[in-house]
Amino acid sequence: MFDNILGNEEAKQVLENSVNTEKISHSYMFIGQEGIGKFMIAKEFAKAILCNGREKPCNICESCIKFNGSNNPNVEIINEVEEKSIKTEKIKEMVKSVYEKPIGASKKIYIINDSQKMTKEAQNSLLKTLEEPPEYAVIILIVNNDNLLLNTIKSRCTKIKFNKLTKKEVEIVLKQQYGHKDISDNILEISDGSITHALAVYGKEEIFSEIGNIFTNLDKINIIDLLNKKDLVFKDKESIYEILDYINIIFFNKIKTNIKYTYCIRIVEETKDRLTKNSNYDMTIDNLLLKIWEEING
Numbered sequence: 001m002f003d004n005i006l007g008n009e010e011a012k013q014v015l016e017n018s019v020n021t022e023k024i025s026h027s028y029m030f031i032g033q034e035g036i037g038k039f040m041i042a043k044e045f046a047k048a049i050l051c052n053g054r055e056k057p058c059n060i061c062e063s064c065i066k067f068n069g070s071n072n073p074n075v076e077i078i079n080e081v082e083e084k085s086i087k088t089e090k091i092k093e094m095v096k097s098v099y100e101k102p103i104g105a106s107k108k109i110y111i112i113n114d115s116q117k118m119t120k121e122a123q124n125s126l127l128k129t130l131e132e133p134p135e136y137a138v139i140i141l142i143v144n145n146d147n148l149l150l151n152t153i154k155s156r157c158t159k160i161k162f163n164k165l166t167k168k169e170v171e172i173v174l175k176q177q178y179g180h181k182d183i184s185d186n187i188l189e190i191s192d193g194s195i196t197h198a199l200a201v202y203g204k205e206e207i208f209s210e211i212g213n214i215f216t217n218l219d220k221i222n223i224i225d226l227l228n229k230k231d232l233v234f235k236d237k238e239s240i241y242e243i244l245d246y247i248n249i250i251f252f253n254k255i256k257t258n259i260k261y262t263y264c265i266r267i268v269e270e271t272k273d274r275l276t277k278n279s280n281y282d283m284t285i286d287n288l289l290l291k292i293w294e295e296i297n298g
């Protein structure tokens with residue numbers, strides 16, 4: 001069923017079995033870090049549930065064809081890539097549509113990507129539908145950090161865990177689907193099992209190996225030199241979250257040499273939080289560098 005999607009064999013098997021035995025839950029939560037195929041698998045799963053062919057998804061029945069053309073009326077996808085949050089109005093609109101019966105099918109499917117972006121109010125407006133869904137409804141919540149979801153939401157869903165991809169799997173996807181060549185082990189290391197990370201890092205190996213040098217040797221660098229490296233390392237604002245994640249991978253590996261790296265990890269996480277809240281970029285980065293330098297050398 002998921003022939004063209006690599007990794008997560010166990011999760012795929014569970015979903016395939018539920019289609020084959022027609023035991024579909026009303027609500028699922030797909031949990032795992034970004035860039036490992038949750039959204040792709042959710043769409044394929046939805047297509048298979050709605051498929052009228054023998055081998056599901058057959059890609060030739062009317063439902064599959066409509067699905068592939070993004071105009072199957074029995075599936076609705078909320079994918080607010082550009083937005084910082086998923087607002088109540090969006091969920092209320094969706095809830096209204098849940099109570100309209102499917103057209104020429106026995107199921108109607110809703111996928112909410114990055115559902116951790118739902119505001120508390122938005123989550124609350126979904127709750128009642130999750131508690132008492134119409135019998136044809138299937139709601140799939142995709143989430144990379146389920147700590148941001150209300151327990152009342154989590155407890156209503158069948159949870160499916162997704163794992164990081166292996167280095168080999170990341171390499172194959174980069175080569176086959178994105179045509180990238182010469183994939184260094186360094187990239188695969190930094191990607192930490194995520195295609196999203198791998199794509200962000202690809203072509204920027206130099207910056208990332210410089211970051212590796214600096215933050216592995218934080219106890220050997222003086223603060224002036226560290227601040228002077230700022231422009232080189234942090235100029236690429238678009239990759240800032242990948243950069244910060246990579247710094248934390250380095251710190252995580254250093255904890256056994258010095259417990260202070262635990263605090264550094266927290267400082268990096270706080271920095272990510274500040275950047276999401278639109279703080280002044282340069283000040284936030286200066287602050288980060290000063291704090292972690294002091295933590296290690298102070």
Ligand SMILES: [Zn+2]
Pocket residue numbers: 050051052053056057058059060061062063064065
């Ligand atoms: Zn089909």
